[in-house]
Amino acid sequence: MVAVTKKMFSLLMLMLLENFIHAQYSDAEVFKQMNPSTKKNAAVDNLKRDLLSSKEDTSKALQLLNISNIYMWSFPDSALVYALKGLRLSEKLHFTRGSIKAYHSMGEALAIKEAYPKALEVEFKALHLSQDLNDQLQISLTLFWIGIIYLHSENPQQALDYLHRLAPDSELYLxxxxxxLAHLGFCYFGLNKLDSALFYMEKSCDLEIRENNGWCLPFIWRGQIEDKSGRYDNALKYYRMGISIAAAKRDLFQAYNSLALTFIKLNLRDSSVFYLKKTIDGAQNEPFFSEIITASKLLVDIYTSLHMIDSAFKYQELTLKVSDSLFNQEKINRTQNLSFIDQLRQQQEANNEQQFQSKIRIIILVTTLLVFLIIGTILWRNNMQKQEANILLQQQKLKVETTLQQLESTQAQLIQTEKEKLFAQHIKEVHELEAKALRAQMNPHFIFNCMNSIKALIQKNEQEKSILYLTTFSKLIRTVFQNSDKREISLYDEMETCRLYAQLESMRFNNKFSYAFNIDKTLDLKSIMVPALIVQPYIENAIWHGIMPKENGGMVMVTVDRTDGTIRCTIDDDGIGREMSKQNKFLTKDSTHESKGVYLTQARLHLDNLLNERNARVTIIDKKDEHDQFCGTTVILCFDEY
Structure with missing residues (x-):
């Protein structure tokens, strides 16, 4: 059955010689396009002549594909060449429907050459493009061809799944x-489900009798079903009906061989020998090697059973001779298939490389524009904040000086007391404005550190990391913007900002260091207010000056707990320690990363204590190991709980 199945597929390919040539047929009219035309040689000559003067447009792409389909049966290698040219031109013109038709042509030609895996690969590419276009007709055509290829690559169950996906009310089906129907029946025949096979094949035969399309395969396939079911008389009947309308020689010889097999089962050896010899005599002048081999093997068996050794030996020699010819032809086909597959692979690699380069350029351009936009926005915003803070500071200083001058003009005790109260009030306002100015200086310092990290990733061409870093950075910027005008924020928001910062730095340095946040679950962090961005600079200092100089990285642990009515925030690292860090700075004279954050933070804590009469404090502990060597730093920030 395997050999017969492959040959039936060859017939189907023969009947598709002029696919897409005649304008009167739509893409859906596959069956009408299957009828071979006697004018095909003239048609291909005209098309090839027109190609010489054609422009590089969609019409030329379709002409190339039309030539490919004309060559499909007689010269499948030429069909592949023209199909590949049509595919290249279609992709160059972004002509998606042309690419789909090119994949169809390549799939059919590869299937004729029995390169079924590659034929399926290109048909699935056609299916993907058809689905992208939502072109229902092209989707149906592709499902049909995938089913046919699966059928003739000896996978009838897969073929059945795809053919059943064709809607009975679709244009293609009707x-x-x-x-x-004939191919559905043949799928069930391959699965040995003879009742279902006969059901569909009867319908196909009835349509052929009624419409007289001149297609012999439904009768031949039905004959095979009847033969396998043991109804030999019916098998002979349908074989003869197929022979009577067979237009292609290959079909005729296959029908003769099938007829001979049935005669053997009926013990009518003379009739069997008659049809087998007709096959050999007719096929010897044509390259129908498989049909000759099948007939020769059957004749060897018959003559051997009749003890006619000379005749059996004669056909045994013929079998070996034709088998060698078939082997050589298959070897040539495999070599040609590999050559074409390599060309197709190179074409696909070139397309993939072009798409990848385009994608990279777009990502880099968008990322660069976004970075510059963010930088510009941040600089403008901070400049405005600085200007506003400086104006207010100057105004308040002027008011204080004026008030002092007025207070100095009076000697009265009452006026002196009022002067002191007023002076204290304005000093408090000055401290508050100075604190706001310090926050305005804090933001650009922190932002420029992050922007340097993103810049480094982009320069290394690490697009995915840079996009992830930028996404996390945007979350952090939003948080910083929300808190930039606030004197105080909740400890919960402060911890979230610190988490984002630690994540960004860990990503930048490829997880050279690890970090963890250990927060007492009994604390309501949202109700505890602290100065904005008061913890982050110490985490930054631990990473940059403690962990990063270490060869093997290290660990930063942030702990928040309550002790005797005091909220403690501890930043502990196992870095090189402050003394070693100072020595490194002195030796390397590295000024590229000046840690201004800690200095500014201590100044802000001092001002916050003055403004709010609080007792916030910082304790820094230099850790040492058992050998009295520095092994890290612990920073403890304490806030009184109110």
């Missing part, structure tokens, strides 16, 4: 009903 215009090719005889064709589809």
């Amino acid at each position: 215009k090719n009903k005889e064709l589809i």
Whole structure:
């Protein structure tokens, strides 16, 4: 059955010689396009002549594909060449429907050459493009061809799954009903489900009798079903009906061989020998090697059973001779298939490389524009904040000086007391404005550190990391913007900002260091207010000056707990320690990363204590190991709980 199945597929390919040539047929009218035309040679000559003067447009792409389909049966290698040219031109013009048709042509030609895996690969590419276009007709055509290829690559169950996906009310199904029903029946025949096979094949035969399309395969396939079911008289009947309308020699010889097999089962050896010899005599002048081999093997068996050794030996020699010819032909086909597959692979690699480069350029351009936009926005915003803070500071200083001058003009005790109260009030306002100015200086310092990290990733061409870093950075910037005008924020918001910062730095340095946040679950962090961005600079200092100089990285642990009515925030690292860090700075004279954050933070804590009469404090502990060597730093920030 395997050999017969492959040959049936060859017939189907033969009948598709002029696919897409005649304008009167739509893409859906596959069955009408299957009828071979006697004018095909003249048609291909005209098309090849027109190609010489054609522009590089979609019309030329379709001409190339039309030539490919004309060559499909007689010269499948030429068909592949023209199909590949049509594919390249279609992709160059972004002509998606042309690419789909090119993949169809390549799939059919590869299937004729029995390169079934590659044929399926290109048909699945056609299916993907058809689905992208939401072109239902092209989707149906592709499902049909995938089913046919699966059928003739000896996978009838897969073929059945794809053919059953064709909607019975679709244009393709209605215009090719005889064709589809016959192949559904042949799928069930391959699965040895003879009742279902006969059901569909009867319908296909009835349509052929009624419409007289001149297609012999439904009768031949039905004959095979009847033969396998043991109804030999019916098998002979349908074989003869197929022979009577067979237009292609290959079909005729296959029908003769099938007829001979049935005669053997009926013990009518003379009739069997008659048809087998007709096959050999007719096929010897044509390259129908498989049909000759099948007939020769059957004749060897018959003559051997009749003890006619000379005749058996004669056909045994013929079998070996034709088998060698078939082997050589298959070897040539495999070599040609590999050459074409390599060309197709190179074409796909070139397309993939072009798409990848385009994608990279777009990502880099968008990322660069976004970075510059963010930088510009941040600089403008901070400049405005600085200007506003400086104006207010100057105004308040002027008011204080004026008030002092007025207070100095009076000697009265009452006026002196009022002067002191007023002076204290304005001093408090000055401290508050100075604190706001310090926050305005804090933001650009922190932001520029992050922007340097993103810049480094982009320069290394690490697009995915830079996009992830930028996404996390944008979350952090939003948080910083929300808190930039606030004197105080909740400890919960402060911890979230610190988490984002630690995540960004860990990503930048490829997880050279680890970090963890250990927060007492009994604390309501949202109700505890602290100065904005008061913890982050110490985490930054631990990473940059403690962990990063270490060869093997290290660990930063942030702990928040309550002790005797005091909220403690501890930043502990196992870095090189402050003394070693100072020595490194002195030796390397590295000024590229000046840690201004800690200095500014201590100044802000001092001002916060003055403004709010609080007792916030910082304790820094230099850790040492058992050998009295520095092994890290612990920073403890304490806030009184109110």
